[in-house]
Amino acid sequence: MRYGAYVLVGLAVFLIVPQFIASYYVLIWAEILIYAIFALSFNMLMGYTGLLSLGHAAFFGAGGYTVALLVVKGGMDNFWLCIFIALLVSALLGLVFGYLALRTTGIYFIIITLALAQMLWALAWRWRSLTGGDDGLPGIDRPDFGLPWSLEDTTNYYYFILVFFVLSLFILYRISRSPFGRTLVGIRENEPRMQALGYNTWRYKYVCFIIAAVFGGLAGVLKVYQDGFISPTYCSMMTSALVVLMALIGGTRVFTGPILGAGVVWIIKSVVSSYTEYWTLILGILMVVIVMFAPQGIVGYLAQLKERYGTLKG
């Protein structure tokens, strides 16, 4: 029950605080929520099946580019149709990439996900006539529902994202606590045993991969509406590395870890970027330090402390 109390307090904070801070900070909060969805989707794979994907940005980019192309090239302004198609495209991409990558495990899985995502990036980069290459595609307006609150307003758009965040959080949480999620953990811990128990482990991992792809795509959709602009960075290794770092800093074995990780990483990035242009260097150093000294992440570390009280379980 205490878990429910945390959720309520958290929700209250997310609802009230943006009313009292400058819109620049609201923007950063909104971005954190988007990256939190992205990191949660990544962690469905990493945390629950133990599969490290170095190409998760592919789905972020797929979602983002689908919306951008529909709006800019197709002139479509129906938000629901756009997001539906974008999620469908992400799922289909997950279907293909998952099929190719999941025939292998461990390091081979990492290599193949990276290679596939990089191909998508190269496509976005080189296919100038469609994607605008590294100049990107500008001119994606925020959705207009004909409501009195315009989403062009930062705070209103923030609440719009918050709705999606809460929904995603709820759905992913339910999935992780369902028999399906438990089976995934079983596969992570001991795949041969799960196979011996009669589970088709490949199919479970495949479905999980597609779920992760869809929510990764959702994050990309929200981000592209926020930026009003898309560039190949969306599906670059930088984005893939960022989400790995978020999950890693937050801790992969606790459901809420990646949310905290997204917050920490994005705040550091925002602060560092406003002072120096060495964000990439800091990112690299941060990664090395975390891996060397705290591979279980912040939440993982706290969870270790709290485990004996039985309040937080991975």
Place this chain on the structure above:
Amino acid sequence: MPQADQLALVFLNGISFGMLLFLLAAGLVLMLGIMNIVNLAHGSFYMLAGFIGIAVAIKTGNFLLGAVAGMFAIGFIGLVMERFFLRRLPGHIEQMLFTLGCVYIIYDLSRVAWGSNPQYLPPPEVLTGSVPIGDLQYPIYRLAIIGFGAIIAFGLWLFLEKTRFGAIIRAGADDKEMVEGIGIDIKLVFTMVFTLAALLAGLSGVLATPVLTANLTLDWQVLTLAFVVIVVGGLRTLKGALIGSLLIGIVDSVGIFFFPELAMFLMFGVTALILAFRPKGLIGYGGLR
């Protein structure tokens, strides 16, 4: 329809690029085979070697000196990375993430040192000029790369098959515990293999500068292609790396020549087809050779 001599050019370009890829892929395969890790900074090694090679070659006015400097600087970086960091990390995932961090560190330091404009190094004087192929001219330097790559490939084969150290590496790839059990310091072998792989990546990077320039986008671009090579060829075999390199080099060259914007579709198509029908690559995961 392109002329026959144009086609020949495209193929030769593909093979010379394939040879550069082979130097990278061979290092990746050696590391995978014996240490079971993938160095994500391998493309960064390649890029940095190019930058260092150009800087030294321009300072001294000597191509060979630049090449040696670039190659050994990267070898040294590899040695430090393995000996002081990778060795202390508990698992393969942590090791890979460490190399991922290194990618960004190398990227940003190179950006600060050399800026984001591509840099070019003219080939050494002996290898300038070109030979006629049909109605077209083909640069000698690219032919030299092909020859040089073939020599290195043969040298690696000799090294692995005919020397004692090569035998230890092959044995380590098959059964680490056994190798340790007969009193060989496997950690020393790891360090040497990683350094050797770094040297090969450095060599590849320096050799590439007269044809492909050195620039900041190379790290991931080249790493991706090298990954595609080992995925296509079979992850643990040098033979696979060689076949994969030549195949991917040619596919890349053909793609860029015929439909530059969509070259990646071709690459993706070939890779997907091979993975779908042969998930373990063309050669498979067998021993190192």
